[in-house]
Amino acid sequence: NTPKRKEKLKSSDNRGSWEFQPEDTLIEETGNFPSTLAQANFNGQKKAGSAVDGIAYRNEDIMSESWRQHRKHVFVLSEAGKPIYSRYGNEEALSSTMGVMMALVSFVQAGGNMIQSIFSDEHTVVFLQKGPLVFVSVSATRQSEQQLRSELLHVYHQIVSMLTQASINCIFERRKNFDLRRLLFGSEKVLDGLLDVMDSDPSFMLSAVQCLPLPSSSRDALSHILQKAVTPNLVFSFLIANNRLVSVVQEKTVLEDARLKPSDLHLLCNLIRASFAFQAGEIWTPICLPLFNHDCYFYAYVAYLDPPECTVCLVLLSTDKEAFYAMAECKRKIEEAFASQNALQWVANTQFYYVDDIGVANLKHFLYKPSKFFSSSSGFPEMEVAYRSQEERIHLLDLYRNMHNRIHSTSRPLKLLYHSAGQETLLAWVTSKFEMFACFTPLVTKKSAISELTKLLRWIKKEEDRLFICHLPKYSSAPQPGRSSTDRGSSDRPNTSDTGLLSLL
Structure with a gap:
């Protein structure tokens, strides 16, 4: 049987929101892997500190002096030399440049080695190869080779978060010259946003996520509300305000060494930050968190609790792809509890310190x-x-x-x-x-x-x-009988994306 994947974008019945319901298997014969993120209305956003938006950068003339003067270029290509992504300039126009990069990689590989970096007076060129994908950073900054490679690894993880590592490997095993841009179409803003925030946020360097300063009594009360609003297969609950972590609670059966890493939280926050679609209502979308499990999806329920300001965001991660309405009910309970205690005002009154x-x-x-x-x-x-x-x-x-x-x-x-x-x-x-x-x-x-x-x-x-978040509150949420994420859907359609997730819980 040919595995297939369908993706549905539909409005929930009475919430005026959008619900993504991807199935977990893939159309491997035709290479048609429609990306959920391509449907999420990624609007062009301005680069930090610049009046030029992402579309203008994407159409920038690669022969111009302004293109050469960027502090840092990032390129993604396949082993076959197919262009996948460029931070500045059009990938098609850069195809010959990426071909030269792949030629360097192949030449060194032919000698039994792997190219790591190239240094010149003004630039550092760093290579990272992850499976069938090659990442290249050309930097005029003072960053070290290790720091640039760490940034490339974040870019790789962001791509994996949208497709899973197993899916990427499966695609290129079948078709070496597959054009991965077909799957990433519409999600360039996510990668652009990640590179922008890495240029300005020291949290990436520290391998940490900044917390919102909040009295411990208020933070504990918020966590307690999240602990009470649970449903089967809910694994993590997050409260994020102004791109800072306010509270996080997790299912108590999650193994201590399998809890979310800062890199995964960065990817999740960047995905939310990159699209205005998340401000339109309740979003239900799959996301892979690579350092937790790089071969399967969580299903993320994302909703802002303070429209139209949209500064306080609730994120619920489930292993059940059909749990949208259960997650929406959790959100309703959280909203009621917040309203009764005026909890949003605690966040709004946060005193930042200088x-x-x-x-x-x-x-x-x-x-x-x-x-x-x-x-x-x-x-x-x-x-x-x-x-x-x-x-x-x-x-x-x-x-x-x-x-x-x-x-x-x-x-x-x-x-x-x-x-x-x-x-x-x-x-x-x-x-x-x-x-x-x-x-x-x-x-x-x-x-x-x-x-x-x-x-x-x-x-x-x-x-x-x-x-800081000094401790990690936990709750108990037993999985629904017969509803594990590894046995969803018809038995004759293999599930390639969720396998192994519940083994960590």
Whole structure:
């Protein structure tokens, strides 16, 4: 039997929302793998700090000087040299360039090696090969080879989140020259958005997700509401506000080493952030979380709780593809509980903090990641006046990246690093309990910087319940009998995307 995949986009009966109901098997003979994300109305969005939108960048002339002057290019191609994605410029126009890249990869492979990187005076070219896909970063930034490769890995994971690794491998095993753009059509904005946020968000460098500062009593109350609104096959419940994690609860049977990693949370948040469609109502869509299980889908229910502002987002992850209405009922219970306690106002009244609020002399900015809390927690203050513009933020992040690369060097790892730059002094400090990067005014001595960091650590210790998710609340939700995600649908249609998910629960 030829496995098939159908995708339906339909309005729920009484909610005015959109419900995605993909089946789990694929049309392998024709290569027709319609992407759910292609139907999700990805509107063109402006690049951070630029007046040129994604469509303009995609049509940018690759022979122009402006195209050459971009700080970082990212290319994705197949082993057959077929173009799949380019951050700037049209993939078709870049087909010969990508052909040269694949020729380099093949030439080195013929000698029994694998190309890793190429260095010139102005650019670093980094290669990453994952199965039948090849990723290339051409960077004029100060990022290290390891940092650029980590970004390419995030791009790979984002593609896997839409298609699953098993599906990608299956496609190219059957057809080496398959054009993967047919599956990713309409989802370029997701990859664009990921690359944009990686250029400006230090959370990716720290392998962490920033939490919304919130009094512990309020956060616990929100988590308690999520714990009470459960249904069979619900695995994770998230509350996200302004792209920061507010609360997360999980099914208690999820193995400790199988819980969601920061990278998976980044992919989930980026998917939501990339499309205005998620603000239109209740969305039901499959998503693969590669570091949890790269060969199967979760089914994500996404709805904003505060339209039309759309700043507080509820995300429910289920293993049941037919659980849309059950998830919608959970959302209704959560909304009722929030309304009775005026809980949305707690989030709206969140007090973001600035360096001046901390009272540490000469401190301009800092990054902090604890090791004892939920693995995705991190904290850093809002940017001060000195780092308000896009160029200034990039400058500061470049300094942090340089310090991060040096202190985590594989050949010479360090615990403490002091660096005096032209306009600031930086100190990096890594222990078994935390990881910290701090930026001071330029004339601070090492002794003084360490003394001021000690004061900062005392303040963080005092405020840690407000700054971080200190524990992971759990709930019990037994799977419905006979409704596991591995036996949905007709018995004569094999399921290739969900296999193995429940083995982790």
